[in-house]
Amino acid sequence: MIARQRSGLPDQLAALSQAVASADGRLEIEDVAFAQQVLNKAEARLKHGTTNTLVALLGATGAGKSSVTNALVGNDVATTGVRRPTTSSTLGCFWGDDDVQPLLDWLEVKNRHHVATGRAPNGEIQQTTTNSLNGLVLLDVPDHDSVAVAHREEMERIAEHADLLLWVTDSEKYADKAMHDYLRRLGEHGTVTAMILNKSDQLDEASQKACVEDLTRILNDDGLDKAPVFLVSAQTGEGIPAVVELLEQTVGDQRAAVERLQADTRVAAKTLLDGLGRDSGSDTVPGKVTKQLARELVEASGLTVVTDAVEAGHRRDAAKRVGWPFTRWVRQLRPHPLRRLHLGQGSGGRSTLPEASGAQRSRVDGAIRSATSAVTADLPQPWPELISEASSPDQSELNDRLDRAISESVRTHNDKNPAWWHLVNTLQIAVAVAALVGLVWLGLIALAAYFRIPELPTPEYREVPIPTGLALGGLLIGILLAFLSGRLAAVGAKRRARAVRKEAERQVGVVADEMVINPMQEELDRRKSLRSQLETAFGQ
Numbered sequence: 001m002i003a004r005q006r007s008g009l010p011d012q013l014a015a016l017s018q019a020v021a022s023a024d025g026r027l028e029i030e031d032v033a034f035a036q037q038v039l040n041k042a043e044a045r046l047k048h049g050t051t052n053t054l055v056a057l058l059g060a061t062g063a064g065k066s067s068v069t070n071a072l073v074g075n076d077v078a079t080t081g082v083r084r085p086t087t088s089s090t091l092g093c094f095w096g097d098d099d100v101q102p103l104l105d106w107l108e109v110k111n112r113h114h115v116a117t118g119r120a121p122n123g124e125i126q127q128t129t130t131n132s133l134n135g136l137v138l139l140d141v142p143d144h145d146s147v148a149v150a151h152r153e154e155m156e157r158i159a160e161h162a163d164l165l166l167w168v169t170d171s172e173k174y175a176d177k178a179m180h181d182y183l184r185r186l187g188e189h190g191t192v193t194a195m196i197l198n199k200s201d202q203l204d205e206a207s208q209k210a211c212v213e214d215l216t217r218i219l220n221d222d223g224l225d226k227a228p229v230f231l232v233s234a235q236t237g238e239g240i241p242a243v244v245e246l247l248e249q250t251v252g253d254q255r256a257a258v259e260r261l262q263a264d265t266r267v268a269a270k271t272l273l274d275g276l277g278r279d280s281g282s283d284t285v286p287g288k289v290t291k292q293l294a295r296e297l298v299e300a301s302g303l304t305v306v307t308d309a310v311e312a313g314h315r316r317d318a319a320k321r322v323g324w325p326f327t328r329w330v331r332q333l334r335p336h337p338l339r340r341l342h343l344g345q346g347s348g349g350r351s352t353l354p355e356a357s358g359a360q361r362s363r364v365d366g367a368i369r370s371a372t373s374a375v376t377a378d379l380p381q382p383w384p385e386l387i388s389e390a391s392s393p394d395q396s397e398l399n400d401r402l403d404r405a406i407s408e409s410v411r412t413h414n415d416k417n418p419a420w421w422h423l424v425n426t427l428q429i430a431v432a433v434a435a436l437v438g439l440v441w442l443g444l445i446a447l448a449a450y451f452r453i454p455e456l457p458t459p460e461y462r463e464v465p466i467p468t469g470l471a472l473g474g475l476l477i478g479i480l481l482a483f484l485s486g487r488l489a490a491v492g493a494k495r496r497a498r499a500v501r502k503e504a505e506r507q508v509g510v511v512a513d514e515m516v517i518n519p520m521q522e523e524l525d526r527r528k529s530l531r532s533q534l535e536t537a538f539g540q
C-alpha cells in the first residue's frame with residue numbers, strides 16, 4: 001500500500017471544513033452535504049483511534065465472503081451457503097483486545113466474534129493472545145447484489161465506514177457490472193482497496209492467470225490501478241497466507257483509516273472543485289474595467305454642470321475683489337452660480353445637482369453591467385449571478401454618494417482665493433480713491449468758477465494738472481487693472497474647475513470602488529480562497 005503523508009489528513013479536513021463553511025449559495029447543495037458527511041465521518045472515526053483497522057469483505061452472493069472470513073478466522077464462524085440467515089446483518093470478527101467494542105458500537109455491528117486463535121509459524125491454527133493480526137476487525141457484510149433493500153443499505157453503510165475494502169469475487173462474477181459501477185466511484189480509494197479472486201481450485205493454471213490479468217485490466221479501467229489482486233481458494237486455503245500478510249501489514253501500519261478518510265476527502269474536494277469551474281486565470285477586476293466605470297459614473301453624475309459653475313463662480317468672486325470698484329456691485333446682483341447649486345461657501349446639506357435623469361441612470365446601470373460581465377465572462381453559474389448581485393448598489397445610495405463626492409470636491413477647492421486678489425484689491429481701492437479725489441477736486445474747481453469765486457490754484461505735475469491726472473489716470477488705470485485681472489481670473493477659474501474635476505473623478509472613483517468594484521472583488525476572492533481550500537483538501 002502506498003502511504004500518503006499521514007500528517008496531511010488534519011490539514012485536508014480543516015481545509016474542507018473551511019470550504020464547506022463558506023460554500024453556502026456558492027457550491028452545489030448535494031456536494032456540500034456530501035463533504036459535510038465526510039467531515040462528520042472523519043471526526044467520528046478518528047475519535048476511536050487507529051489501533052483497530054476495519055476491513056470489510058464485500059462482493060456478490062456466493063462469491064465466498066463468508067468462506068474467506070472462515071478461512072481467515074480459522075474457524076467456521078460465518079455461515080456459508082446460499083441461504084444463510086446471518087448475511088442480513090454484518091458479522092464482526094475481531095482480533096486482540098476487547099477495547100474495540102466502542103468502534104463496533106459506532107459501526108452498529110451487533111454480531112461480534114472475538115478471535116482468540118492465531119497461526120503458528122508452520123501455518124497451523126492455535127490458541128493464542130499475541131497475534132500479528134491484533135487490532136484487525138474483519139467484517140462479513142451482506143451481499144452487494146442483494147435484492148433486499150435493507151441488506152444493500154447495510155452493505156453500503158459498512159462499505160462507507162470501513163478502512164480497507166476487500167472485495168471477494170470469483171471467475172464467474174469478476175466482471176460483474178454492478179460491482180465495477182460501484183468500484184468506479186471509488187477511484188480515489190485505490191490504496192484502501194484489494195481484490196480477492198476466490199475459488200481458484202475450480203480453475204486450471206492457465207485460466208487462473210487469464211482471470212487475474214483480465215480482472216487487473218478492468219480494475220485499471222475503473223481507476224483502481226493501485227488495488228492488488230489475490231488469487232485465493234477459501235476451500236483449500238491456497239492464497240490465504242498472502243491475504244493474511246496484507247492484513248498483518250495493514251493492521252501494523254495503522255494507516256488504512258487515515259488513508260480511507262483521505263480518499264473520501266479527495267473525492268469530496270474533487271466534486272466541489274468540479275462545481276467551482278475551471279480556473280479562469282484572472283481573479284482580480286481588471287484595471288481598465290475599474291477606470292471605465294469611474295469615467296461613466298463621472299459623466300452620469302452631472303459633473304460638467306458643477307465645474308461650469310465653479311468656473312463662473314470663480315470669475316464672479318474675482319470680479320468682486322479685483323474688478324473695477326465702481327461697477328463691482330453689478331455682477332453681485334445675480335446669485336452666485338455655486339450657491340444656486342447649494343454648493344457654495346457656507347451652504348451645507350444636500351446639493352441640488354440636477355436629479356439623475358432616466359438616461360443617466362441607465363447609463364450608470366449599463367456601466368455597472370458591462371463591468372460585471374467583463375469580470376464574469378468565463379465563470380460558471382452561480383458566480384456571474386453572485387457577482388452581479390454583489391455589485392448592484394442601492395440606486396439612491398449610489399446617487400447620494402456621487403452627489404456627496406462632488407460637493408466634497410467643490411468644497412476642497414473652495415476657500416483658496418489667490419493671494420494676488422488682495423494685492424490688486426488694495427491697488428484698485430487706492431486708484432479709485434485717487435480718481436475720486438481728482439474728480440472731487442475738479443468739481444470744486446468747476447463749482448468755484450461757477451460761483452465766480454477767485455480761481456483755485458491748480459497744481460501741475462509736468463504740465464498735467466494734478467486733479468485731472470488723478471481723475472483720468474485713476475479711472476484709466478482702474479479699468480485697465482480690472483480688465484487684466486479679469487483675464488487672469490479667467491485662467492484661474494479654468495484651473496480651479498479642472499482641479500475640482502480631478503478631485504471629483506478621484507472621489508467618484510472611490511465610490512465606484514467601494515460600491516461596485518470591491519464587492520465584486522470580494523466575491524472573486526471568495527471563489528479564489530474556496531479553490532485554494534479545496535485544493536488543500538484534495539491534497540495538492
Ligand SMILES: Nc1nc2c(ncn2[C@@H]2O[C@H](COP(=O)(O)OP(=O)(O)O)[C@@H](O)[C@H]2O)c(=O)[nH]1
Pocket residue numbers: 059060061062063064065066067068079080081082143168198199200201202232233234235236
Ligand atoms: N470450490 C469452491 N467453492 C467455494 C469456495 N469458497 C466458497 N465456495 C462455495 O461458494 C458458496 C458461497 O460461499 P459463501 O462463502 O457463502 O459466499 P458469500 O455469499 O459471498 O458469503 C458456498 O457453497 C461455498 O462452499 C472456494 O474457494 N472454492
Ligand SMILES: [Mg+2]
Pocket residue numbers: 065066067079080084087140
Ligand atoms: Mg456470506
